[in-house]
Amino acid sequence: MRVVIGGGSGFVGRELTRLLKSRGHEVTFISRQPGPGKITWADVESRGLPPCEGAVNLAGENIMNPLRWWNESFKKDLVFSRVNTTRILAQAIASSPTPPHSWVLVTGVGAVLGRDGGAMKKMLIPFWLGLGGTLGSGRQPFPWIHVSDLVGIIAHALEPKVEPSTEPDVFNGVAPALNTNFEFTKELGRTIKRPTIFPVPGFFLDVFLGSERAVILTQGQKVVPKKTLESGFEFQYPDLTSALKEIVRN
Template sequence: MAGQLGTVVVGGGTGFIGTALCNSLRHRGYDVLAVSRKPGPYRITWSDFSNKGLPDSTTAVVSLAGQNVLDPVRRWTEGFKQNVWASRVNTTKYLAEAIQHSSTKPKVFVSASGVGVVLGRQGGMVQQLILPFYMGFGGPVGSGNQSMPWIHIQDIVGLFIHAIEKENVIGIVNGVAPQIITNREFATAFGKALRRPSFVPLPTFAVNLLFNEERGKIMTEGQKVTPKKALETGYSFKYPNITSAAKEFSKLIYADEQYI
């Protein structure tokens, strides 16, 4: 039997953002079906999904699947670039085709693209930065003057739910916090939250060596992005500035000894 609010199908629902979104949706009263490469509870594989299609009770479809572009253990080869492309384009295509062939159309289709750096203890950039910052080796990337679009995990989840539930949300919604900061300002706030210095820079040449210059630009150049549509449609950010977000991380990190 479907949940009171219907079923939300989440492509890529087992990743960092997907897991948080699925948990929040279930808490609100939705049934959630995650489409993943591996089977499991409340999951369906992509191959099974292509055969079975959407459940009749589906009220919304969310596409979150995608290879992590900044995965430091993956070399920036032509093969990896093709994987990045396929993991985003093909999975979104599968979901769109399922909607097209469904006898009962869902009300909403949300596809993730262009989200800022998502900050949360269970994954993303914060998990990679905890150790170097805690050891006193944290600092800005490159010059540190580049803009750094960012958003707290609770707010990116909130924006997805906002897009699902609010009829006035149409078109592109930038998944970023309203405060525009530089990479240096982020490093300073994160260092203060961990009670550690934040002045050891990661030089541009080191970023390019580790990630390749083509994708290293994501970190060394940055861009200014604002959540205009989110604010205009009535979304209220839980963490609108980096100081409030960093303080929340400090409480969580110091409460969990595995990160210390």
């Protein structure tokens, strides 16, 4: 297939590109800046999509960006970065004489775990220093997914269907294991052989992240990948132990 990826230069986009290319597919990025193997969002808006069989939109400001304060300006950027790119891509697909047979919009997944980025990149340093601990009470659900499984789900969703559906498929990007933040914290500590005795109080997260954003970490959300499993997708890392061992191995 020829696959166009919006926001393909990020952590998930790089992993998805590796996977697709390993399967013989061609990849073109939609980016803010032109370059080899890239087209710009302005190009897509004015000229439409290049010929392709699949499209993916990963674009969007990171809601947990520690360098951005939680304020109205940041919230507008969050919405605009997702809604505007999705609008451009959707309009380009709708107006194409040969639209892709499938397109994937990634709108919300669990904490993405991997060796080269994602949630683990922010967590590993304090854990290696022995400063890791639970967030808030620790009893809240902590949905997560290994990046290899996330990009696997995306690639799986891009595959042509024998019986195409008029309704969109919704695949939750989370591992089948249902873990609490406490369980995640203790398993990561065991994996890297470090203590996890310094909990992060909820009020500290409220101050540092903003209460509206902190609630993602302090309350969590119980999510299961029911349709993902029913579709036939097989997880490489269905449990925390296997996922964390792969990530922190030397």
